[in-house]
Amino acid sequence: MRPETEGQLAELVRDAAAPLSIIGGGTRLWPGEGQGERLDMTGLAGVTLYEPEALTLVVRAGTALEDVRQVLAAEGQMLAFEPWGRQGSTIGGVAAANASGPRRVQAGAARDALIGVRFVNGQGDVVRNGGRVMKNVTGYDLVKLMAGSRGQLGALTEVSLRTAPIPPVAATLALADLDAAAAIPALASALGGPFDVSGAAWLPGHGALIRLEGLAASVKARVADLTARLSVFGTVSEGDPDAWSLLRPAALSHETWRIVCRPGEAATLLAHLPAPSSLDWGGALIHVDLPVDCFPELPPFSGHARRISGAEPLVVPAPDPITARLERDVKSRLDPRGIFAGAA
Amino acid sequence: MIQMPPPDASVLAQRQAIVQALRDALPGAVIDDAAETRAYECDALSAYRCAPLAVVLPSTTEEVSRLMRLCHDLRVPVVPRGAGTSLAGGSMPTEDAVIIGLSRMTEVLEIAPGDRLIRVQAGRTNLSVSGAVDGLGFFYAPDPSSQLACAIGGNIAMNSGGAHCLKYGVTTNNLLGVTLVLMDGSVVELGGPMGEGSGLDLLGVVCGSEGQLGIVTEATLRILPKPAGARPVLIGFDSSETAGACVAAIIRAGIIPVAIEFMDSPCIRATEAHAGAGYPDCGALLIVEVEGTAAEIGEQLTLIRDIATRFDPIEFRESRSEDESRRIWLGRKSAFGAMGQMGDYICLDGTIPVTALPQVLAGIGRLSRDYGLSVANVFHAGDGNMHPLIIYDANKPGDLDRAEAFGADILRLCVQAGGCLTGEHGVGIEKRDLMSEQFAPADMEAQMRVKDAFDPDWLLNPAKVFPLEVSASRRERRLNRPADAA
Ligand SMILES: Cc1cc2nc3c(=O)[nH]c(=O)nc-3n(C[C@H](O)[C@H](O)[C@@H](O)COP(=O)(O)OP(=O)(O)OC[C@H]3O[C@@H](n4cnc5c(N)ncnc54)[C@H](O)[C@@H]3O)c2cc1C
Numbered sequence A: 001m002r003p004e005t006e007g008q009l010a011e012l013v014r015d016a017a018a019p020l021s022i023i024g025g026g027t028r029l030w031p032g033e034g035q036g037e038r039l040d041m042t043g044l045a046g047v048t049l050y051e052p053e054a055l056t057l058v059v060r061a062g063t064a065l066e067d068v069r070q071v072l073a074a075e076g077q078m079l080a081f082e083p084w085g086r087q088g089s090t091i092g093g094v095a096a097a098n099a100s101g102p103r104r105v106q107a108g109a110a111r112d113a114l115i116g117v118r119f120v121n122g123q124g125d126v127v128r129n130g131g132r133v134m135k136n137v138t139g140y141d142l143v144k145l146m147a148g149s150r151g152q153l154g155a156l157t158e159v160s161l162r163t164a165p166i167p168p169v170a171a172t173l174a175l176a177d178l179d180a181a182a183a184i185p186a187l188a189s190a191l192g193g194p195f196d197v198s199g200a201a202w203l204p205g206h207g208a209l210i211r212l213e214g215l216a217a218s219v220k221a222r223v224a225d226l227t228a229r230l231s232v233f234g235t236v237s238e239g240d241p242d243a244w245s246l247l248r249p250a251a252l253s254h255e256t257w258r259i260v261c262r263p264g265e266a267a268t269l270l271a272h273l274p275a276p277s278s279l280d281w282g283g284a285l286i287h288v289d290l291p292v293d294c295f296p297e298l299p300p301f302s303g304h305a306r307r308i309s310g311a312e313p314l315v316v317p318a319p320d321p322i323t324a325r326l327e328r329d330v331k332s333r334l335d336p337r338g339i340f341a342g343a344a
Numbered sequence B: 001m002i003q004m005p006p007p008d009a010s011v012l013a014q015r016q017a018i019v020q021a022l023r024d025a026l027p028g029a030v031i032d033d034a035a036e037t038r039a040y041e042c043d044a045l046s047a048y049r050c051a052p053l054a055v056v057l058p059s060t061t062e063e064v065s066r067l068m069r070l071c072h073d074l075r076v077p078v079v080p081r082g083a084g085t086s087l088a089g090g091s092m093p094t095e096d097a098v099i100i101g102l103s104r105m106t107e108v109l110e111i112a113p114g115d116r117l118i119r120v121q122a123g124r125t126n127l128s129v130s131g132a133v134d135g136l137g138f139f140y141a142p143d144p145s146s147q148l149a150c151a152i153g154g155n156i157a158m159n160s161g162g163a164h165c166l167k168y169g170v171t172t173n174n175l176l177g178v179t180l181v182l183m184d185g186s187v188v189e190l191g192g193p194m195g196e197g198s199g200l201d202l203l204g205v206v207c208g209s210e211g212q213l214g215i216v217t218e219a220t221l222r223i224l225p226k227p228a229g230a231r232p233v234l235i236g237f238d239s240s241e242t243a244g245a246c247v248a249a250i251i252r253a254g255i256i257p258v259a260i261e262f263m264d265s266p267c268i269r270a271t272e273a274h275a276g277a278g279y280p281d282c283g284a285l286l287i288v289e290v291e292g293t294a295a296e297i298g299e300q301l302t303l304i305r306d307i308a309t310r311f312d313p314i315e316f317r318e319s320r321s322e323d324e325s326r327r328i329w330l331g332r333k334s335a336f337g338a339m340g341q342m343g344d345y346i347c348l349d350g351t352i353p354v355t356a357l358p359q360v361l362a363g364i365g366r367l368s369r370d371y372g373l374s375v376a377n378v379f380h381a382g383d384g385n386m387h388p389l390i391i392y393d394a395n396k397p398g399d400l401d402r403a404e405a406f407g408a409d410i411l412r413l414c415v416q417a418g419g420c421l422t423g424e425h426g427v428g429i430e431k432r433d434l435m436s437e438q439f440a441p442a443d444m445e446a447q448m449r450v451k452d453a454f455d456p457d458w459l460l461n462p463a464k465v466f467p468l469e470v471s472a473s474r475r476e477r478r479l480n481r482p483a484d485a486a
C-alpha cells in the first residue's frame, strides 16, 4: 500500500483489518519490525514550507532525507542533529527513529529539532501537535512522544523541523593512541570545558575524535586551547574530517548492539565487552558487534542495551513493569485495534 | 472571567475525615487552617483565587507516593505545586483539591561533572541548581526570569524557557530524567542517559504536561560548561518593522546569538521611567548577546554590526565592561516591574513565526486602539515568543474582562499567523478555553488519551489545559464512581 495523500492514508488505516507495518525507506528496520502488510510512506513527499530566516522547515514524512539535505544546503543550512541514512531513508523514518548523529552532544537529538507533527492514529484520525514555531507549550508535547516511537503510535504524515546554519569552519582533533576506555576521560575533559564541542567520539584506527565548529578565528582559538588541555591524555593531532561519517554501524553484523549509558559507566561496561565498533556522544553511545546470542552479563548501569540486528528484539535490562504498563496503555489508547503492531 | 467546575460535593462533605487521613499519613506536614492555606489560594495569575481543601508538604518521594495513593483511594483531586509562580493559573487549587507542595524537597542528590549532569529534588529553585554547580564551572541553561523563585518541578511541568533558549533550548532540551509519582502512588523513573529510555519518550510528554500526568519528585538535568564570557549589544531602530527585519537578517546570515530580546517604544519609555537604564528613545530596540572568548565575541559582534548597519540603526551600543553589560540588561530585566508601575497587567506569551512579526505587531496596535487599552511588547525575538503586556485597571469595573478579551484576540492573531497560544507559560486555566482555536477535537482527544493512560480517573489537576466542555465527560466519570476507602 502506498497512499499519496494524508486523506488516503487515513482511509486505509480506518479500513485496515490486520496489522500494518509503516515503512519509510526501509533502510533501518529493527528486529521484529516490518511484519505486517507494508504501508509505504514514500508517496507522501515534498516540502510544504521552508523559511530559512525563521529556521523552519515543514516537510511531508515520506520525503527522502537526501532531498531534505539538498533543499537546506542550497540556503546554507542543515539538520543540526546530523541524522544518518542511506539512499532511500526518509525524513519520517528519521523522526520515527529519533536518529541522531555526533552533534547530539551540542545541538540535541532529532526530538529536539522536531517542532511539529501530523500523524494518522490507529483509528484513522488525523492528529496535529506542535506546529512550526520553536517555542510552543500549548497542550501536551506529543511531538516528543512521536519522535522515536518507531511507527507504534501512528503514521507520521508531515514533520516540522528547526534548521540550523552550516558552520563555516570545522576542525577535528584526534588522540590516535587511545583505546576506547582510555578515550572516555579525554572526551569528558573536552566536553566539560568552554569549547562548544560538536562531536566527541572514538573509532578503531582513529582513536578519540573531537570536533569544533564555528567562525574561523573562534575555531582556531578553541583548537589551540583544547589541544593544550588534552595533551595530558596523549598526543593531539589533526583528525580525519571524514571520520564523522564512519561512526554508524553501516554494515550490521549478525548481532549489533546499541548501548546507551552514562559516559562515567562506559569504561566498566567496555571491560565486559569485546572491542566496540564505535563510541559516540562522549561515550554515552556504544556500538558493539557480538556473536549470536552472546550478550554478556553486565554490571547494573543506568541505561540500556538493544540488539539492533538479529532475529528477535531484545532490550537489556527489560523495562520496569510500571514503564511497560504506561507504554502499553499509551499505545492501546492511540491505536486501540493494534493496527501499528511495530516492534516489541 | 474564567470559570472553574463546581467542586465535588462528596469530597467537601468528607473534609474533616480527609484532613485527618492526611495527618495520619504524614504528621506535621498538613496545613488546613484557613489563615495559612491563603498563601496557596493562587499563583502569579492572582486575579483568580480559591482556597484548597488542604495543603501537604512532603519531604521525600516515598511520602509523595503515600499521599497520592491516599488521595487516589479517597477520590480527592490533587494539585501539584512548586513555587506558585505560574502565570497561567496552573497551580491554582479548587475547593475540593489537596495541594501537594514540593517546597520542602530542595536537596541536591548528585552532581556528576564528568557526565555533565545534576540530580535534584524537584522543589529546588531553578537558580540554585546553577548555584550548586557554579564552582565547578557549569550552569543549568534554562533561565526563566522567575528563576530566583520558581522550582524545577514547576519548570518541568510548564516546559519553561528563558532568555537564552535560542541557543540552549528550553527545559525539555535540558532534561535527562525524572522520578515521577503517578496518581495511584506508583513511582516510575523516566528518561535515562542522554534523556533516552529504552522505549517511548514518556519523559518528553511528561515535560510540559502541567502537573496532569504525575508529580515530579526528582529530576536529572543536563549541565553545561560556562562560556568564557558573554557580551550584549543594544541596537536602537526607528520602528518595530526595521528591528524585526534586522533579527531575520542576523539569523539568515548564520549567526545564532544566545539571546535576541526585543522591546517596543511603549515598553522602552516605561522601563526608562522606572529603571533609568539609559535606553535611547526610539521605535524599538534589540539586545543581542553573544558568548565565548574575547576573540570569539569580537568576531561575532563585527558580523552583527555589519548587518545592523544595513538597517540604519539609531544607536549601536557595544558593552565594554561588566557594568555596561549590566546596564544594557537592566531595562530588559525590569520591564515587567516597570509595567507593574503603569497599572495592572496581563502578560501573554503567544509565539509567532519570526517572519510574521511586522504583521502581528501591526495587528496588536490596531486591537489596542479598538479596545482602548495600552499594550507594550517585550519578547524573545529570535524564537518569535512574544510577550505583549496589556495594561488595565483592576479597580475599574469591566476593565479586566476587556483586557482578557483583548488578550484572547491577540492570541487568535498569533494562531492565525501560524503560531501558538503559549510559548513558555503554559495553558493552565488562562488559555484553557482558547485551545479550540489552535486544536481540532481529534488533536485534543489524542492528548487527553495520554492523560487517560497516566491518570485514568482524572484526579490530577483536572480542570486545567483542556476546555471544560471538552474534558467534562472524563472529569465527571469519576463523580459517578464511589471511592474505594471512603
Ligand atoms: C547506515 C545506517 C546507519 C544508521 N545509524 C543510525 C544510528 O547510529 N543511530 C540512529 O539513531 N539511527 C541510525 N540509522 C537509522 C536511520 O537514520 C533512520 O532510522 C532513518 O533514516 C531510516 O529511515 P527510513 O525511512 O529508511 O526508515 P525505515 O527503516 O523505513 O523505518 C525505521 C522505523 O521508523 C518507522 N517509520 C518510518 N517512517 C515512518 C512514518 N512516516 N511514520 C511513523 N513511523 C515511521 C518504521 O516503522 C520503523 O520502525 C542508520 C541508518 C542507516 C541506513
Ligand SMILES: Cc1cc2nc3c(=O)[nH]c(=O)nc-3n(C[C@H](O)[C@H](O)[C@H](O)COP(=O)(O)OP(=O)(O)OC[C@H]3O[C@@H](n4cnc5c(N)ncnc54)[C@H](O)[C@@H]3O)c2cc1C
Binding pocket: B043, B044, B079, B080, B081, B082, B083, B084, B085, B086, B087, B089, B090, B091, B102, B122, B123, B143, B144, B145, B146, B149, B150, B151, B152, B153, B154, B155, B156, B157, B158, B159, B160, B161, B162, B163, B210, B211, B212, B214, B215, B216, B217, B336, B424, B425, B426, B461
Ligand atoms: C515575574 C515572572 C517571570 C516569569 N518569567 C518566565 C520566563 O521567563 N519563562 C518562563 O517560561 N516562565 C516564566 N514565568 C512563569 C513561571 O515562573 C514558570 O511557569 C515556572 O516554571 C513555574 O514554576 P513554579 O515552581 O512556580 O510552579 P507552580 O506555579 O507552582 O506550578 C506550575 C505548574 O506546574 C505544576 N507543578 C509544579 N510542581 C510540579 C511537580 N513537582 N510535578 C508536577 N507538576 C508540578 C503545577 O501543578 C502547575 O500546573 C514567570 C513568572 C513570573 C511571575
